[in-house]
Amino acid sequence: MSMSKKTQEELDRWSKEVKRGAVTLAILALLSKRRAYGYEAVKLLDEKMSFLALEQGTVYPLLRRLEKREILRSEWDYEDPTKPKKYYAVTEEGLKALGAMSQTWSVLSREMRDVIMEVE
Amino acid sequence: MSSNDPLELIDQYLDRVRVYLPLDSEDAIVELQTHLIEEAERIGEGKMTAGSAMMAIERMGDPKSVANEYAGSGKKVGPVPAEYVNPLSRMLVVILGVALALIVGASIIGVSLTQLFGADIQNWPFSIPVVILINLAIIFVIIGGISMLDRSKPLTEKTTLESFFGIGVEGFKPKGRLDAAGDFVMGLIFGSVLLLPAVVDLYTEAFTEYYVAVAIFLFLGAIRGALFYIGGENNFNLTVEAILSVVWIGLAIILIGVGWPVQYVYANTNGIWYKFDLLDFFQTHEIPFVPFDWIWAFIMFVTVAIAIWRIIVSSMKITMHLRAGRGIWWQGNWGERRRLKKPFWKRVIGDQNSVQTGTTYQDGYRESDESQ
Numbered sequence: 110m111s112m113s114k115k116t117q118e119e120l121d122r123w124s125k126e127v128k129r130g131a132v133t134l135a136i137l138a139l140l141s142k143r144r145a146y147g148y149e150a151v152k153l154l155d156e157k158m159s160f161l162a163l164e165q166g167t168v169y170p171l172l173r174r175l176e177k178r179e180i181l182r183s184e185w186d187y188e189d190p191t192k193p194k195k196y197y198a199v200t201e202e203g204l205k206a207l208g209a210m211s212q213t214w215s216v217l218s219r220e221m222r223d224v225i226m227e228v229e
Numbered sequence: 230m231s232s233n234d235p236l237e238l239i240d241q242y243l244d245r246v247r248v249y250l251p252l253d254s255e256d257a258i259v260e261l262q263t264h265l266i267e268e269a270e271r272i273g274e275g276k277m278t279a280g281s282a283m284m285a286i287e288r289m290g291d292p293k294s295v296a297n298e299y300a301g302s303g304k305k306v307g308p309v310p311a312e313y314v315n316p317l318s319r320m321l322v323v324i325l326g327v328a329l330a331l332i333v334g335a336s337i338i339g340v341s342l343t344q345l346f347g348a349d350i351q352n353w354p355f356s357i358p359v360v361i362l363i364n365l366a367i368i369f370v371i372i373g374g375i376s377m378l379d380r381s382k383p384l385t386e387k388t389t390l391e392s393f394f395g396i397g398v399e400g401f402k403p404k405g406r407l408d409a410a411g412d413f414v415m416g417l418i419f420g421s422v423l424l425l426p427a428v429v430d431l432y433t434e435a436f437t438e439y440y441v442a443v444a445i446f447l448f449l450g451a452i453r454g455a456l457f458y459i460g461g462e463n464n465f466n467l468t469v470e471a472i473l474s475v476v477w478i479g480l481a482i483i484l485i486g487v488g489w490p491v492q493y494v495y496a497n498t499n500g501i502w503y504k505f506d507l508l509d510f511f512q513t514h515e516i517p518f519v520p521f522d523w524i525w526a527f528i529m530f531v532t533v534a535i536a537i538w539r540i541i542v543s544s545m546k547i548t549m550h551l552r553a554g555r556g557i558w559w560q561g562n563w564g565e566r567r568r569l570k571k572p573f574w575k576r577v578i579g580d581q582n583s584v585q586t587g588t589t590y591q592d593g594y595r596e597s598d599e600s601q
Contacts, residue, residue, distance in 0.1 A: 151264070193263060195263075
């Protein structure tokens, strides 16, 4: 079934809002499993979270903001001097935030699923 | 001119991004550099070529937008779009700093503003900002016109406007580690040479009263060099730099009155060494123009102007670092640019594998706040 232009616009607007909320959680969840440098994080997110369609222009500034808020910490690796890598990892504070966010997300998604099932 | 060397293309593109970023954004530049190289290698299936580098660059997008995503607030600051705030404020500081450095340097050697400009300035002091504003407006109109012609340039080539905006970038770079080592070694050598009895013998009578102070200053300069070599740019070292610059200005005010410091040079005739009187030579040969005091005044002018510039830059950077909560001492960075280009000698002997990079960063401090 093809979508009308208006529906498409509405979907785009809604997707944007959902993505905005989900991206921090996605980055924290990925980085809590293992540290990653910028390019790696961009590729990981691209691979695992295709819905978010994140680009470097979104990921790098967000990593910087989270680092500034001390949710992430960073460490430079100069092993390959041509490509120094700034590795990001989740801090203790970040892990606590991730735990709280994950719980909220679970509640939200469960309730959303229930509501949507009622509609369907 | 666009190159075919992929690393050079990336370097040129990052030069453009750098123009729009705040001071102290080298971490962001290095992060982008790594991203571009890895993306170019991915596109080229493991091998980076000029084509794959250009594709990676195009994917990253317009340098203004990239810098703004990193550092910009996305809002206008007054009438200025956010992406232009950093280059414009840097330009303004450069213009004011250079003007101040020249004026103070000139006044210390006893040249007044009117002598500098060759005419009496009317309606002082109001005419100065008006003239500056009019000239800036003319410059912007001209450069804006030229920029229209830059539209078809590739992403790796700086626009005329960016070349203009980029003027101040070099002036704010941290001291390079090699420069710091040079300061240390040269400070020790020159300070020691100044104190050698055989050299002291050559000074004018007036300078003999001050050479110890100059030597001590040179040794302090060597300590500053050592501090920068060890700790890179941090608030402690910047403070030392600012204090030494103030001390130098004070010393220069005295030294300018002392005049040219060397009265004799050693000469050798028929295997016999003797002291040749420079000033006497000019007088006995009735040479009407004795250049030494002019040379001395010029040296003082240049060194005082540099000292003023260092005070301005150090004060700005200390404030910036304090705002970022960095305290007094940390392992700071050095100013060597990460030149991705192959060095000349490697290009000549055809080294295909390596890339010149300087290890300029040390971990241990976070990036600064976006300065908007």
